[in-house]
Amino acid sequence: MATINYLIKGEKNATNILMRFKNGRKCDLTASTDLKVEPRKWSAAKQKVKLTADDNSKDYINNKLAELETFIFDEFNTDNSRGEYIDKHWLRKKIAKFFNRPVDETAIDEVFFVPFMETFIKNAPSRIIKGKNKTIAKGTITKYNTTQKKIEEYEKRFKTKLKFTDLDLTFYDRFVNFLSQEQKINLGTIGNYIGTLKTIARDAKLKGLPVHPHIEHPNFFVPKITADSIYLNDDEINKIFNHDFKGVERLENTRDLFIIGLRTGLRISDFLRLKAANIKNGYIEIETQKTGQTVTIPLHKQVKAILEKRNGFPRAISDQKFNEHVKDLCQVAGFNEKVQGSKINKETKRKEEGVFEKWKLVTSHICRRSFATNLYGKLDNLTIMAITGHQTETQFLKYIKITNTEKAEKLKDYWNKQSVEQEIEEKKMKVVK
Structure with missing residues (x-):
């Protein structure tokens, strides 16, 4: 027969209330509850704090002891029926779980969210993505790290340490308000942070950690915005291809890289690393870096002309240099019309909505968007998706900017x-x- 008793040791100073759990002759375990009481206020006969008028904590402690006793019996019945080993560590772990605190310093990631994030991110490079047979992309890990940084800034601002049980709708509203009102972050970026937070919290939930159920509530949603993203139509792409950049090597090199991106629909992480080995029987074949999917793309006549002119692919440059130079070449090519869009303010480092000259809004993302948009309605969606590597029509249609x-x-x-x-x-x- 299983029994629970409470006891204390010591006679003068405030001391821990201990739990003694016995299951017949099979086990006799003792562990601290970390609840404290002055010995003179403890009733050994009733195993609870005496009902003295000068003690404001007596009701709280006595209620917690009663709730803890019920909790331990329930946990014992569940774990014992599954054959789990019942020892002192089990009892300490269950008491810690009841009070939502770590068993010791090595288990803080079982209670607090940021330490769990650190462990999650540390293990990310070796984690295999289901169905893709590849590890997590570096860009995704960067997204994890930036989200962790924002959570830490939130904790510092409000002088708190988030537990899994704190991830409720009150936290959601406060976090979104902190990002939007205090840090002036746009709604799309906030959506990225919330989406990453939910991904990591769900992983914690799968591991049996006490994540607040609000994480799945409809109001704990990922904010999204419909961006006024620009694209280049065929006439504009041809204008860039035919423009005379008067021998300015950085613009001519960037122009050729840009045309390859526009005529293949590849992400910048893919079209900047194309080599001769990727050309097979008149097609470009490449395993995309982000998804690990192999795509096959026929050579557009403009891409063929570039390869013939250069006897291979243009000189590779960094993503940052590409995005700087591509604005310059679009300005030189005369893309000065005013359009609605968003761009990063270099002073505030924040994305701002407004009306800008078109060349100021051009980045590498325009390549994939233009490719999908220009073919939309001319080929069936599934054919275009096979080339762009989109796995769902919903993802694909986000790129269509007609x-x-x-x-x-x-x-x-x-x-x-x-x-x-x-x-x-x-x-x-x-x-x-």
Whole structure:
């Protein structure tokens, strides 16, 4: 028969209340609850704090002791029926779980969120992504680290240490407000932080840690914004391809890299590392760095011309240099029209919405977006997705930036084509008669 008793040791100073757990002759275990009481206020007969008028903590301690007793019996019944070994460490671990605190300093990542994040990030490079047979990408790990930094800034601001049980809707509202109002971060970036936080919290939940159930509440959502992202149509791409940059090597080299990105739909992490080995029977074949998916892309005539002119691929440069130079070449090429969009303010380091000259908004992301948008409606979506490597149509459609006017023009062209075909068919029928 299992029994629980409380006892104290010492006669003068405040001392720990100990729990003694016995299961017949099988085990006799003692562990501290870390609840303290002055010996003169303790009733050994009733195993609780005496009901004296001058003690304001008596009700709290006595209630906790009663709740802890029920909790330990429930945990024992569950674990013992599963064959788990019941020893002193088990009892210490269960008491710590009840009070939501680490068993010792080595177990702080079982209670506090940031230490768990550190462990999660440390193990990320060796973790294999299900279904892809590859490890976590460096860019994803960078995203984990920036999210951890924001959580630590939040803790410092509010003088707290987040536990898993703190990840509720109150925390969500406070964290989002801290990022948006105090740090002036745009909603899309906040969404990235929340999405990463939820990913790590769900991993903790799978490991049996006491994550607050609000993490799955509909109101604990990932904020998203519909960006006014620009793209280049075929005429604009041809204008860049044919522009005379008057022998300025950095612009000519960047222009050729830009055209390859625009005509392949690859991410910058992929098109900047293309080599002769990636050309096979007139196609580009490459395993994408982000997803590990192998894509096959036919050589566009402009890409062929660049390879023939240079006897290979252009000189590779860094992502940062590419994004600097591509703005310069688009300015030189005359992309000065004012358009709605967003760009990073170099002084505040924050993304700002507004109306800017088009060349100021051009980055490497425009390559993939332009490729998908220019082919949309001309090929079926699944064919385009096979080239871009998008795994779902929802992901793919995010890249499509056709305006409402352009969509209306497509419908107009379709109806005109339908009318012409109908007229031809009617003429054929008249001839047959």
